[in-house]
Amino acid sequence: MKFINYLKSIQDVRIFPMVSLFIFTAIFAVVLVYAMKASKQYINQAKQIPLGDEKEC
Numbered sequence: 001m002k003f004i005n006y007l008k009s010i011q012d013v014r015i016f017p018m019v020s021l022f023i024f025t026a027i028f029a030v031v032l033v034y035a036m037k038a039s040k041q042y043i044n045q046a047k048q049i050p051l052g053d054e055k056e057c
Helices: 003-011 014-037 041-046
Strands: none
Touching: none
């Protein structure tokens, strides 16, 4: 049986793409707002994390 036949047997399957698009858009918007509101000091500190001294760990 092909995969499409499984999808046809699910009731109201058309709503799943819309729900997943809504969830993705909501999370993307939250991350975008968080990135825009973050302070420059925090961004610079986070940028230096991979380059920091190993002795500090």
